[in-house]
Amino acid sequence: MKSESDIIKSFVVSTFLVGFPGSEIDDETSFLDSGLIDSMRILELVEFLEGRFGVTITDSELIPENLDSIRRICRYLESKGISATGAP
Amino acid sequence: MVTFNREVLRIDPERETARLRDFIRHQVLSVFKRKGAVVGLSGGVDSAVLACLCVHALGSDRVLGVVLPEKESSPESLDLAMRQAALLGVRTEVVDITALLEAFGVYASRNAVIREALPDFDAARDRARIALPGNVLSRAAFNVYTLKITTAREELSFRLKPDQLRAIFAAQNIKQRTRMIRLYYCAEKLHYLVGGTTNRTEMDQGFFVKYGDGGVDIEPMAHLYKTQVFQLAEHVGVIEEIRSRAPSPDTWPGGVTDEEFYFRMPYHTLDLLLFAWTEGIPADDVARVLELTGEQVERAFRDFRSKKSATWDLRELPPNLVAQGTALASAVEPNPSEQS
Secondary structure (H helix, E strand, O other), X not given: OOOHHHHHXXXXXXXXXXXXXXXXXXXXXXXXXXXXXXXXXXXXXXXXXXXXXXXXXXHHHOOHHHHOOHHHHHHHHHHOOOOOXXXX | OOOOOOOOOOOOHHHHHHHHHHHHHHHHHHHOOOOXXXXXXXXXXXXXXXXXXXXXXXXXXXXXXXXXOOOOOOHHHHHHHHHXXXXXXXXXXXXXXXXXXXXXXXXXXXXXXXXXXXXOOOOOOOEEEEEOOOOOOOOOOOOOOEEEEEOOOOEEEEEOOHHHHXXXXXXXXXXXXXXXXXXXXXXXXXXXXXXXXXXXXXXXXXXXXXXXXXXXXXXXXOOOOHHHHHHHHHHHOOOHHHHOOOOOOOOOOOOOOHHHHHHOOOHHHHHHHHHHXXXXXXXXXXXHHHOOOHHHHHHHHHHHHHHHHHOHHHHOOOOOHHHHOOHHHHHOOOOHHHOO
């Protein structure tokens, strides 16, 4: 079963890194610092996370602390009760 | 390295005016070989400064001020644009572009998206706008646009889906692109060129519409930060009401400032931080001068990096094989007689 980290990385690579090798990001890569995220893409990421993991990301949770890397997203999802395998 | 302090963006307005006068005159008359300049007057400080500079460079009889309001423009914009033009003694042409925008479906398609969020939205009664989160220095937040609607009773906020936001921007950007069409129509009839009003803050951070307000012949102020444009404004004769007006794209009936819509901080702070980032001033040095924390400065720098990166294509010519130096080699078959 794919881990949460793999699921998120797969989305990020297929959506934001089309044409680039997946090894260019790791779990610690900052989306902001690497220029992967802009005002449109953050909405795409939120839409994906809410749809795939069944969470509701509030406005106050839409902060880099929670969503600016694969590692941070995983930590945030765990705080919302989503397991490491992506199941609630 | 530049010494960074709060006065680092202070300019000599007299010297800068003379430099820009010479630049505009040379570009219009010698490089482009045109008879004058068209300036789209929005009622804002950038276009007012450009108009003043063009008159200074060319004379008022070689400058045409074109005012292009639409039904969602602030009524104050038209009044201020006309008063500035009258002060300069330039001819003006006023064309209400509402019908053109309606024909393009701008209002209908944008409002349809708004009604997906608020089915009872009535454009005649309610005021809509989109805005980014508050001051980037106050809190860390992604640049997520929120749709804000002011009804008779309350102010409502909605987070949009990506396709909704794209649809809204695509519709709204037609406003600037329609203005570009009209400015070029006026310019080409007169053998004038179209003067651009993009300042350095906007140019660097991508705050203009591709082939909209970015579709011009010359950009005389692209080296000046917004606060430097304001310094120039006082010197070249921009009326006080324009100088004291909060900068705004003036494209939303709900009214939104540049700060709320894009930059997330006031210009007097933004420009100093942007200059520091551009010049590679260490964040700690900037923080000390501006009495901010290092984290706040780093947050601003990250925001600049993100916006500049995301808008790279606004500042480049369309990629093509000629520019890449490979076009001819692959397009032309070798001539057999040249082969031995």
